[in-house]
Amino acid sequence: MAKKKNTQAAVEWDYSPSPESTSHIELKSKYDLYIDGKFVKPSSGKYFASYNPATEEKLADVAYANEKDVDKAVKAARKAYTNVWSKMEASERAKYIFRIARIMQERSRELAVVETLDAGKTIRESRDVDVPLACNHFFYYAGWADKLDYAFPNRKVEPLGVAGQIIPWNFPLLMAAWKIAPALAAGNTVVIKPAETTPLTALILAEIIHEAGLPPGVVNIITGYGDTGAAIVNHDDVDKIAFTGSTAVGKIIQKAIAGTGKKATLELGGKSANIIMDDAPIDQAVEGIINGIFFNQGHVCCAGSRLFVQEAVVDIVVKKLKRRMDTLILGDPLDKNTDIGAINSKEQLAVINKYIKIGIDEGAEMYQGKCVIPEKGYYCPPTIFTDVAQSSTIVQEEIFGPVLTIQTFRTVDEVIQKANNTPYGLAAGVWTDKGSRIFNLTTKLRAGVIWANTYNKFDPTSPFGGYKESGFGREGGLHGLSAYVKLK
Amino acid sequence: MGRLEVLKTYKVYIGGKFPRTESGRYYTPTNAKGEQLGNICLSSRKDVRNSVVAARKAFGGWSERAANNRGQILYRIAEMLEGRKAQFIEEIIFQGATKKDAEKEVSIAIDRLIYYAGWCDKYTQVLSSVNPVASAHFNFSVHEPMGVIGVVADKHTSLIGLVSLMAPVIAGGNTCVVIASEGLPLCSVTFAEVLNSSDVPGGVVNILTGKVGEMMPPLASHMDVNGIVYSGDDKKEIKDLEESTALNMKRISVYSADWMNSDEQDIYKIADCQEVKTTWHPIENIGGASSSY
Numbered sequence: 001m002a003k004k005k006n007t008q009a010a011v012e013w014d015y016s017p018s019p020e021s022t023s024h025i026e027l028k029s030k031y032d033l034y035i036d037g038k039f040v041k042p043s044s045g046k047y048f049a050s051y052n053p054a055t056e057e058k059l060a061d062v063a064y065a066n067e068k069d070v071d072k073a074v075k076a077a078r079k080a081y082t083n084v085w086s087k088m089e090a091s092e093r094a095k096y097i098f099r100i101a102r103i104m105q106e107r108s109r110e111l112a113v114v115e116t117l118d119a120g121k122t123i124r125e126s127r128d129v130d131v132p133l134a135c136n137h138f139f140y141y142a143g144w145a146d147k148l149d150y151a152f153p154n155r156k157v158e159p160l161g162v163a164g165q166i167i168p169w170n171f172p173l174l175m176a177a178w179k180i181a182p183a184l185a186a187g188n189t190v191v192i193k194p195a196e197t198t199p200l201t202a203l204i205l206a207e208i209i210h211e212a213g214l215p216p217g218v219v220n221i222i223t224g225y226g227d228t229g230a231a232i233v234n235h236d237d238v239d240k241i242a243f244t245g246s247t248a249v250g251k252i253i254q255k256a257i258a259g260t261g262k263k264a265t266l267e268l269g270g271k272s273a274n275i276i277m278d279d280a281p282i283d284q285a286v287e288g289i290i291n292g293i294f295f296n297q298g299h300v301c302c303a304g305s306r307l308f309v310q311e312a313v314v315d316i317v318v319k320k321l322k323r324r325m326d327t328l329i330l331g332d333p334l335d336k337n338t339d340i341g342a343i344n345s346k347e348q349l350a351v352i353n354k355y356i357k358i359g360i361d362e363g364a365e366m367y368q369g370k371c372v373i374p375e376k377g378y379y380c381p382p383t384i385f386t387d388v389a390q391s392s393t394i395v396q397e398e399i400f401g402p403v404l405t406i407q408t409f410r411t412v413d414e415v416i417q418k419a420n421n422t423p424y425g426l427a428a429g430v431w432t433d434k435g436s437r438i439f440n441l442t443t444k445l446r447a448g449v450i451w452a453n454t455y456n457k458f459d460p461t462s463p464f465g466g467y468k469e470s471g472f473g474r475e476g477g478l479h480g481l482s483a484y485v486k487l488k
Numbered sequence: 489m490g491r492l493e494v495l496k497t498y499k500v501y502i503g504g505k506f507p508r509t510e511s512g513r514y515y516t517p518t519n520a521k522g523e524q525l526g527n528i529c530l531s532s533r534k535d536v537r538n539s540v541v542a543a544r545k546a547f548g549g550w551s552e553r554a555a556n557n558r559g560q561i562l563y564r565i566a567e568m569l570e571g572r573k574a575q576f577i578e579e580i581i582f583q584g585a586t587k588k589d590a591e592k593e594v595s596i597a598i599d600r601l602i603y604y605a606g607w608c609d610k611y612t613q614v615l616s617s618v619n620p621v622a623s624a625h626f627n628f629s630v631h632e633p634m635g636v637i638g639v640v641a642d643k644h645t646s647l648i649g650l651v652s653l654m655a656p657v658i659a660g661g662n663t664c665v666v667i668a669s670e671g672l673p674l675c676s677v678t679f680a681e682v683l684n685s686s687d688v689p690g691g692v693v694n695i696l697t698g699k700v701g702e703m704m705p706p707l708a709s710h711m712d713v714n715g716i717v718y719s720g721d722d723k724k725e726i727k728d729l730e731e732s733t734a735l736n737m738k739r740i741s742v743y744s745a746d747w748m749n750s751d752e753q754d755i756y757k758i759a760d761c762q763e764v765k766t767t768w769h770p771i772e773n774i775g776g777a778s779s780s781y
Binding site for chain 2: 104258423448453472
């Protein structure tokens with residue numbers, strides 16, 4: 001119990017509250033579907049509520065689209081594709097997309113605040129990561145629209161047609177940008193559905209797209225639940241499905257579109273290894289571990305959720321990690337001091353707590369950062385488990401929350417085998433001062449994104465996507481274009 | 489009395505060896521004239537699984553070989569094929585083609601192997617990228633082989649369909665399990681003999697004869713197969729294939745191509761069996777931003 005003394009430091013880290021103002025935000029009480037350039041009521045007349053997970057307060061009512069609405073959206077997208085978007089000069093197409101990027105930048109503060117309200121993520125992250133990356137994604141792909149021939153040498157590049165896109169709740173606006181920007185640049189039109197718990201920034205994006213004067217039907221944004229997504233996947237006139245979400249749903253989609261000729265990119269789950277070698281700069285590595293697993297409350301498909309520490313340094317790494325965890329500030333996501341915001345939904349909090357219980361029941365040792373949990377809202381303290389094995393449930397399954405498992409290893413060969421021994425292959429991290437070791441490890445790890453001496457970095461120019469059951473296709477960069485073109 | 493001709497026993501090719509199918513079964517396809525092509529191995533699920541094990545075992549060594557060396561080995565396959573041209577032409581004619589078409593098919597097959605041999609140490613240069621990220625990181629994307637690939641060869645040709653699918657797969661560092669043309673299997677077995685004498689390590693290419701309907705399902709649902717390349721346009725078969733591959737999210741490439749067309753070869757067929765890996769590393773910023781040293 002002597003360890004507890006360290007945690008006294010947590011008490012001294014008292015910051016004055018520094019909340020971001022919401023005075024400039026005017027959320028509507030009700031949001032409709034954006035179809036064919038108009039905001040229209042859902043044909044069922046039904047709406048569902050979107051809540052602030054940090055306070056459990058209702059933010060707005062959002063339209064619940066059914067099959068009929070999906071059909072309307074797909075028809076609008078097809079018409080826009082055939083009559084307008086596929087015929088337009090590529091350089092003009094580019095200018096529309098540039099325009100979206102610019103208006104997003106102008107409204108970036110609003111987008112950041114709404115993202116934090118709707119998703120529970122910290123304002124520091126929305127403001128400094130999600131929103132700027134989303135703007136830059138549009139800006140990056142805009143420029144590709146009239147340069148596609150350079151991306152695919154020796155081939156004629158053609159768009160696919162209508163893209164149906166379904167995005168998750170962990171990076172709502174950023175995922176919308178990842179999906180819409182390359183699709184439009186390549187000359188496709190879009191029907192996109194944001195997640196039911198985080199629809200608001202996508203609906204503001206609809207306003208922005210409208211403001212940019214995009215021809216009606218080029219982008220259609222419809223809200224709803226899983227059945228709305230299924231209606232998009234199963235619609236006969238959709239040429240491409242782009243999905244980010246769980247591996248389980250990804251497999252259902254792959255099966256559903258078998259034999260239909262629909263093209264797909266699937267960005268799915270992960271259980272990424274973060275590997276600390278004994279020569280790593282320990283303090284930087286500890287920051288990397290924290291960023292790897294606690295960034296966005298661990299709601300990150302590429303989260304470094306399996307930590308591997310070389311035996312010689314495990315004691316010091318775990319000690320420093322615990323000390324650092326105790327300094328993390330959990331609470332109001334709108335407060336600029338906050339490190340860890342709210343869990344996205346009640347349902348997800350239940351999933352995380354279920355896994356924490358499994359971890360304890362299976363005999364692992366748990367440590368949680370010392371922080372005060374607010375009375376209202378959905379929160380989970382930063383959590384680590386030691387004494388776990390490759391066979392532990394919490395080592396094998398994706399938790400999608402601020403929960404880290406810690407394993408040790410002796411040799412490089414051992415850690416490569418352990419790290420690769422998973423059905424997933426999205427990302428990995430490597431911490432060492434030795435260049436040859438970095439290249440050895442980064443070459444042998446079977447994952448689509450490898451961070452060496454860093455973690456959780458993203459950029460519009462950098463292709464993102466996984467090996468194995470983490471899905472297929474890449475988003476971002478030149479390679480992200482191939483998901484939206486056919487080559488003749 | 490003339491000399492009695494020695495007939496060939498057609499076997500399958502697994503892990504660099506020529507076993508008969510473990511099932512002990514055979515089938516006897518015929519040509520258009522009704523002549524029997526031979527007693528061909530009717531491979532089983534177990535043969536498929538054994539082949540996947542052999543391919544996985546060979547993957548590490550083959551994928552880590554120098555690209556230049558892979559190129560030389562593909563070139564060697566072409567050399568060996570050139571030397572046995574007459575035998576392939578004879579087999580293709582026996583299976584129903586005209587002499588002219590048979591000669592053309594073998595020539596294109598040889599040239600196609602040379603084409604992909606040349607790509608081995610070049611495709612990464614064309615397909616890779618250094619990505620200008622906004623933060624202080626060096627960031628690059630390279631292509632890596634997917635792993636074990638199932639190859640469902642073209643049904644309407646005996647040699648060229650198989651070569652056209654297999655060559656880009658192994659040029660990219662993958663290993664594979666090939667399901668040969670059911671009705672025209674002769675060249676696949678003879679081609680295995682070519683591979684076996686071409687410095688291709690055992691297990692890199694495994695070739696099975698038999699019924700596609702019997703072998704494709706276990707191959708498509710096998711958890712240690714990373715991708716499938718399929719040639720053909722059988723809608724039912726493609727649907728079944730795509731459905732069963734969802735089990736472990738295999739990458740599927742379906743080609744509907746006339747492989748006798750000398751243009752049906754490109755770098756994108758190599759890319760179809762590659763994964764893109766992106767690596768980040770921080771750059772230490774020493775010195776002033778405007779220093780000009």
